[in-house]
Amino acid sequence: MTQAEIKLCSLLLQEHFGEIVEKIGVHLIRTGSQPLRVIAHDTGTSLDQVKKALCVLIQHNLVIYQVHKRGVVEYEAQCSRVLRMLRYPRYIYTAKTLYSDTGELIVEELLLNGKMAMSAVVKKVADRLTETMEDGKTMDYAEVSNTFVRLADTHFVQRCPLVPATENSDPGPPPPAPTLVISEKDMYLVPKLSLIGKGKRRRSSDEDATGEPKAKRPKHTTDNKEPIPDDGIYWQANLDRFHQHFRDQGIVSAVANRMDQFTFQTQTSSEIVRTMLRMSEITTSSSAPFTQPLSSNEIFRSLPVGYNISKQVLDQYLTLLADDPLEFVGKSGDSGGGMYVINLHKALGSLATATLESVIQERFGSRCARIFRLVLQKKHLEQKQVEDFAMIPAKEAKDMLYKMLSENFISLQEIPKTPDHAPSRTFYLYTVNILSAARMLLHRCYKSVANLIERRQFETKENKRLLEKSQRVEAIIASMQATGAEEAQLQEIEEMITAPERQQLETLKRNVNKLDACEIQVVETIFLLESYIESTVKRQ
Amino acid sequence: MASRGGGRGRGRGQLTFSMEAVGIGKGDALPPPTLQPSPLFPPLEFHPVPLPSGEEGEYVLALKQELRGAMRQLPYFIRPAVPKRDVERYSDKYQMSGPIDNAIDWNPDWRRLPRELKIRVRKLQKERTTILLPKRPPKTTEDKDETIQKLETLEKKEEEVTSEEDEEKEEEEEKEEEEEEEYDEEEHEEVKGTSFHSQAPFLPRISSGDLNFRRLEGQRR
Numbered sequence: 097m098t099q100a101e102i103k104l105c106s107l108l109l110q111e112h113f114g115e116i117v118e119k120i121g122v123h124l125i126r127t128g129s130q131p132l133r134v135i136a137h138d139t140g141t142s143l144d145q146v147k148k149a150l151c152v153l154i155q156h157n158l159v160i161y162q163v164h165k166r167g168v169v170e171y172e173a174q175c176s177r178v179l180r181m182l183r184y185p186r187y188i189y190t191a192k193t194l195y196s197d198t199g200e201l202i203v204e205e206l207l208l209n210g211k212m213a214m215s216a217v218v219k220k221v222a223d224r225l226t227e228t229m230e231d232g233k234t235m236d237y238a239e240v241s242n243t244f245v246r247l248a249d250t251h252f253v254q255r256c257p258l259v260p261a262t263e264n265s266d267p268g269p270p271p272p273a274p275t276l277v278i279s280e281k282d283m284y285l286v287p288k289l290s291l292i293g294k295g296k297r298r299r300s301s302d303e304d305a306t307g308e309p310k311a312k313r314p315k316h317t318t319d320n321k322e323p324i325p326d327d328g329i330y331w332q333a334n335l336d337r338f339h340q341h342f343r344d345q346g347i348v349s350a351v352a353n354r355m356d357q358f359t360f361q362t363q364t365s366s367e368i369v370r371t372m373l374r375m376s377e378i379t380t381s382s383s384a385p386f387t388q389p390l391s392s393n394e395i396f397r398s399l400p401v402g403y404n405i406s407k408q409v410l411d412q413y414l415t416l417l418a419d420d421p422l423e424f425v426g427k428s429g430d431s432g433g434g435m436y437v438i439n440l441h442k443a444l445g446s447l448a449t450a451t452l453e454s455v456i457q458e459r460f461g462s463r464c465a466r467i468f469r470l471v472l473q474k475k476h477l478e479q480k481q482v483e484d485f486a487m488i489p490a491k492e493a494k495d496m497l498y499k500m501l502s503e504n505f506i507s508l509q510e511i512p513k514t515p516d517h518a519p520s521r522t523f524y525l526y527t528v529n530i531l532s533a534a535r536m537l538l539h540r541c542y543k544s545v546a547n548l549i550e551r552r553q554f555e556t557k558e559n560k561r562l563l564e565k566s567q568r569v570e571a572i573i574a575s576m577q578a579t580g581a582e583e584a585q586l587q588e589i590e591e592m593i594t595a596p597e598r599q600q601l602e603t604l605k606r607n608v609n610k611l612d613a614c615e616i617q618v619v620e621t622i623f624l625l626e627s628y629i630e631s632t633v634k635r636q
Numbered sequence: 637m638a639s640r641g642g643g644r645g646r647g648r649g650q651l652t653f654s655m656e657a658v659g660i661g662k663g664d665a666l667p668p669p670t671l672q673p674s675p676l677f678p679p680l681e682f683h684p685v686p687l688p689s690g691e692e693g694e695y696v697l698a699l700k701q702e703l704r705g706a707m708r709q710l711p712y713f714i715r716p717a718v719p720k721r722d723v724e725r726y727s728d729k730y731q732m733s734g735p736i737d738n739a740i741d742w743n744p745d746w747r748r749l750p751r752e753l754k755i756r757v758r759k760l761q762k763e764r765t766t767i768l769l770p771k772r773p774p775k776t777t778e779d780k781d782e783t784i785q786k787l788e789t790l791e792k793k794e795e796e797v798t799s800e801e802d803e804e805k806e807e808e809e810e811k812e813e814e815e816e817e818e819y820d821e822e823e824h825e826e827v828k829g830t831s832f833h834s835q836a837p838f839l840p841r842i843s844s845g846d847l848n849f850r851r852l853e854g855q856r857r
Binding site for chain 1: 682684699753
C-alpha cells in the first residue's frame with residue numbers, strides 16, 4: 097500500500113468511524129495481519145477499545161479474520177475495500193436510477209450498516225419511506241420485499257458467508273472463531289419470508305398518548321422480541337456488480353460520444369451497445385476480456401421495445417461499430433447473421449488512454465496533447481521525428497517533451513549503438529507506457545482526494561464556532577415556529593447572525609460544496625483507472 | 637562550457653554527452669537558475685474545466701453530505717472517551733457521557749465473530765459478589781450461612797437470567813432518556829433497605845452501569 101493510499105484510508109476511516117477505529121484500521125493496513133493482543137500493544141490502546149473497533153470494522157467488511165494454528169486469530173485489513181467508501185454516494189445513486197427510492201434506501205441501509213438481515217432491512221426501509229409519505233399513507237412491507245428480491249436477482253445484493261451449522265455430535269470446545277462459508281449457488285437465494293406489515297411513522301404525540309408509565313416500557317419491548325425467521329442470513333451490497341454497471345455505463349457513453357454526434361437518429365449505436373452489454377450481464381464474469389459472442393439476430397430480438405429499426409440498419413450499425421479503430425465491438429464469426437463481441441479490455445484501455453490525453457490537454461495545452469497522441473500512435477519516436485511529425489517548432493517541442501517527461505507521462509527508451517552505452521552513440525526514443533502512466537495518475541488522484549478531504553476538514557474546523565452558532569439559531573427558530581411565535585420575534589432571532597457572518601457562512605458553504613464536487617469527479621477518474629489496471633494485471 | 641563528446645571527467649564543466657544532442661545549441665539563453673523551492677500554489681497556465689452541474693451532480697453532492705452526517709450518528713462511530721475531570725462531580729452520576737463501561741451500542745451477531753472480541757458487562761456483577769462475601773464475618777454465623785446460601789441460589793438464578801437478558805437490558809438502557817434513569821434510581825434507592833442495606837457504602841460509583849445491577853436486584857425481590 098502506498099503512502100498516499102494509507103493517508104486516504106486514514107482520512108476516510110476517521111471521517112466515518114471516529115479516531116479509535118482509524119488508529120486500529122491504519123495500523124492493520126500498515127502492518128498486515130496481526131492478532132488482538134499485538135494490536136493493542138502496538139497502538140497503545142486499551143483492549144476493550146481495540147475489540148470495539150474490530151467489531152465495527154468486521155461488521156463493515158473492512159477487516160477479515162483467520163484462525164491460525166494454536167487457536168490464534170489474526171486480523172487483516174483490506175485497504176482496497178476501505179477506498180470503496182469513496183464511492184458510496186455513486187452506488188446509492190445508481191440504485192436510485194435503477195430501482196427508484198425503495199432500491200436507493202435498501203442499498204443505503206446495507207452500505208451504512210455493513211451487513212443486515214433481510215427482515216431488518218425491509219422494516220427499516222419501510223419506516224423511512226413512511227416518514228416521507230403524506231399523512232395517513234404507509235409503505236407496505238411487501239413492496240419493499242419485492243424490490244429487495246429484484247436486487248438479489250440482478251446480483252446487486254448478495255448473501256454474506258454463513259456460519260456453518262454445527263451438529264450436536266461435535267466433540268471438543270468450540271473453535272475460537274467461526275469459519276464462514278458460502279456456496280456460489282446460494283449467494284443470491286432469497287429466503288422465503290412472509291413479511292407482513294406496514295411501515296411505522298415515528299410520531300412523538302402517539303407515544304405520549306399511550307399513557308404507559310415509563311418504568312413499564314422495558315418490559316414492553318422485551319415482549320415484542322420474536323425469533324427472526326431469517327436469523328443468521330445476512331446480506332451485503334455486491335460492489336463488483338455495481339462496478340460492472342459503471343463500466344458498462346462508461347462504455348456506452350464513450351460509444352455515444354464517438355458515434356452518435358453526427359447521426360440524426362437518437363443514439364442508436366449506444367443503444368445497440370447497451371443492449372449487447374445487458375444481454376451479457378449475467379453470462380460474462382466481470383473480469384473477462386470480452387463478452388460472450390452474440391448473434392445479430394439475438395441482438396435484434398433484444399432491442400428495447402419501441403426501437404423500430406430494421407434488421408438491415410442494425411447490421412449496418414454493427415459493421416460500423418466493428419470497423420471502428422477504437423475496437424469496442426469485434427466480429428467473431430458469421431453464423432446467425434454475424435457474431436459480435438464487445439472487447440471489454442480494449443474498451444477499458446481506450447477509456448484510460450482518453451483520460452490520460454484529457455489530463456495532458458488540460459494541464460499542458462493542446463499542443464502537448466498533440467505530441468502525446470503522436471507518440472502514442474507511433475509507439476517510439478526520436479526527438480527530431482517528434483518535431484517533424486507534430487509540426488511544432490523545435491524549441492517548443494523540446495520544452496513540452498521535457499515537461500511531460502518530468503511528470504512521467506512519457507518515458508525514454510535507450511537503444512545503445514555500442515556496447516559501452518556511450519550517450520553520444522545511443523538512440524533515445526520517447527514512448528508512452530499506458531500502464532505505468534495510468535498507475536502514476538492513479539497515485540496522483542489518491543493524493544488529490546486526500547488533499548481535498550483535508551482542505552474541507554480544515555475549512556470546516558476554521559469556521560466551527562460560526563457553524564455551531566448558526567445551528568443553534570436554526571434550532572431556536574424551529575422550536576419557536578413549532579410553538580407558534582410571531583414574525584417579529586423570529587426576525588429578532590435571525591438577526592443574531594450578523595450580515596458579515598452570513599456572508600462568511602455562504603462562502604464556507606460554497607467552498608465545501610465545491611470541494612465535495614471535486615472529490616466526486618476525481619473518484620470517477622479513480623474508478624476508470626483502477627478498472628483498467630485491474631483488467632490489465634489479470635491478463636498478464 | 638560543453639566539450640564535444642570526449643573529456644571524461646577531465647576539466648570542470650565537461651559533460652558526457654554533447655549539448656547539441658540534447659538540443660541546447662551554443663549561445664542559447666538558458667532559463668535562469670532556480671534558487672528557491674517552487675511555490676506552493678504556482679499560477680495556473682490553463683484553468684481547470686468547470687465541475688459538472690445539473691440535477692444529477694447536485695443530487696449526488698447532497699447525498700454525499702447527508703451520508704457523512706448520517707454516519708456520525710450511527711452507533712458505529714466510536715467517540716474517544718471523554719477524559720475524566722480532576723474532581724468527581726455530582727452531575728457525573730446523571731450525565732451519560734458514553735456507552736456503559738466499553739460495551740457496544742449495537743448488537744453484532746456474536747456467532748459470526750471470534751469469541752475473543754466479545755466484551756462482557758457481567759464483570760461488574762462478578763466483582764460485586766466477591767466484594768460482598770469477605771464482609772460477611774462481622775455478622776452472626778447463622779446469618780452468614782443463610783445469606784451465603786441465599787446469595788448462591790440467587791447468583792445461579794441471575795446467571796440464567798442475565799445470559800439471556802444481558803444484551804437486551806443494555807439495548808433498552810441506551811434507548812431510555814436520562815430522566816427515566818434518575819427516576820428508577822430514586823425509586824430503587826427508597827425500596828432498598830432490606831437485608832442488603834450494608835451494600836450501599838460499597839457500591840462503586842463508576843457510572844450508570846450500576847443501574848443494570850440495581851434493576852435486576854429489584855426484579856429479584
